Amino acid sequence: MTEFVNPYNFVRSEYDPKKTHQPLPHNQLHTKHYSGRLTCTLTTVSRVTTESLDWKKGSCIYGSSLKGVIRSVAEALSHSCLPLGGKKCQRADSLCLCCRMFGWLDKGNVYMGRVHIGDAKPQGSGWSEQSAEYIEWQALSGPKARHRPFYNSGGQARGRKFYYHHDPSKPEQKITKTKPHGQDKLSIAKANQVFSFAADFADLTRPELGLLLYALQLEDGWFHKIGKAKPLGFGTVKIVINAVELLPPNRYEDWDARPTPLESLPLSAVGMRQSLISTAANADAETIWNGFSTEERHIRFIEAHVDEFFQQHFGVSHQQRDTLSHWRDLRHLLRQHPGYNIHYPTQGWFNDLANKSVGLPNPEEVEGNPPGDRSKWLKE
Numbered sequence: 001m002t003e004f005v006n007p008y009n010f011v012r013s014e015y016d017p018k019k020t021h022q023p024l025p026h027n028q029l030h031t032k033h034y035s036g037r038l039t040c041t042l043t044t045v046s047r048v049t050t051e052s053l054d055w056k057k058g059s060c061i062y063g064s065s066l067k068g069v070i071r072s073v074a075e076a077l078s079h080s081c082l083p084l085g086g087k088k089c090q091r092a093d094s095l096c097l098c099c100r101m102f103g104w105l106d107k108g109n110v111y112m113g114r115v116h117i118g119d120a121k122p123q124g125s126g127w128s129e130q131s132a133e134y135i136e137w138q139a140l141s142g143p144k145a146r147h148r149p150f151y152n153s154g155g156q157a158r159g160r161k162f163y164y165h166h167d168p169s170k171p172e173q174k175i176t177k178t179k180p181h182g183q184d185k186l187s188i189a190k191a192n193q194v195f196s197f198a199a200d201f202a203d204l205t206r207p208e209l210g211l212l213l214y215a216l217q218l219e220d221g222w223f224h225k226i227g228k229a230k231p232l233g234f235g236t237v238k239i240v241i242n243a244v245e246l247l248p249p250n251r252y253e254d255w256d257a258r259p260t261p262l263e264s265l266p267l268s269a270v271g272m273r274q275s276l277i278s279t280a281a282n283a284d285a286e287t288i289w290n291g292f293s294t295e296e297r298h299i300r301f302i303e304a305h306v307d308e309f310f311q312q313h314f315g316v317s318h319q320q321r322d323t324l325s326h327w328r329d330l331r332h333l334l335r336q337h338p339g340y341n342i343h344y345p346t347q348g349w350f351n352d353l354a355n356k357s358v359g360l361p362n363p364e365e366v367e368g369n370p371p372g373d374r375s376k377w378l379k380e
Contacts, residue, residue: 003377007231010158011329015087020094031249033203039243046236050227060119067117074215120195127193166233167338210309222334263294332363
């Protein structure tokens with residue numbers, strides 16, 4: 001029998017309501033926190049399709065779509081809200097880390113987030129497939145009752161859902177040539193197209209900024225998924241942070257205060273003194289910072305704040321992240337797996353009574369790492 005991998009799997013979640021806190025008020029200035037802008041590029045690795053790519057709507061990927069993608073990674077990594085399993089924040093005065101950063105809405109109660117993601121606009125012409133037609137109907141439909149065993153384990157929600165990144169050359173990225181009943185045409189961006197966008201943030205703590213930086217610019221070899229038809233291989237993109245600008249803490253006291261590029265800031269305005277001292281014995285932190293090139297300052301700033309998030313939130317350094325089971329799940333699901341036979345089970349598979357209660361193997365079992373067992377893959 002042929003082994004195959006379902007197009008999606010789940011990152012294990014450990015939402016803990018005891019880790020919720022009162023969010024920061026928006027009517028106060030927090031001088032020890034960070035505010036500024038991250039300028040980013042988004043490159044399509046496979047084809048991407050969302051309704052917001054329609055030229056009639058501005059030829060862009062909506063910031064609201066991007067924010068959802070980035071937030072989902074941040075939530076999975078930080079053990080934040082999991083609405084799918086009913087494990088979510090209930091009160092505006094007690095919010096998880098991501099609800100405090102990205103915002104919260106429930107039954108008319110609102111907390112405005114402190115992260116804003118702008119629209120991603122193409123950096124050239126000819127980015128769309130002029131001959132693109134219609135995507136297969138199944139790729140755009142929702143979960144069916146027969147999928148229930150995939151979403152639950154032991155009566156509990158499996159976790160946060162992510163789709164695999166297909167090999168762009170695989171035929172799964174097919175589109176039909178005739179319009180299915182009731183389906184509108186969708187614009188498709190070609191692979192290897194570059195878009196740019198900005199992420200503005202206000203009053204983030206060091207760990208919060210670290211989480212935002214990490215969720216935007218993923219590990220090397222990791223990718224985001226955005227848009228529709230993810231099961232067919234659409235939507236793989238790579239985001240890179242190209243520039244960091246920070247606002248001065250006293251910006252409301254200075255008429256000339258404006259975002260300043262990271263490379264132009266003194267160490268006192270960056271907040272990395274302790275991390276630099278700890279990495280260079282008997283060396284002056286200011287001297288170390290001044291000796292860095294523009295690229296080195298950019299890299300060190302991101303690394304220091306990402307490490308701060310891991311240290312504060314999990315009690316391990318970024319170098320020790322492999323000890324976290326949910327991080328290993330993310331690593332598996334956000335990387336490309338060109339050798340995997342990825343597709344949904346056939347109707348015949350679902351009709352087989354032996355498969356009525358078959359669930360998904362966890363990501364580590366699929367990957368085959370100890371104690372992984374490849375025999376637990378789904379089989380046709």
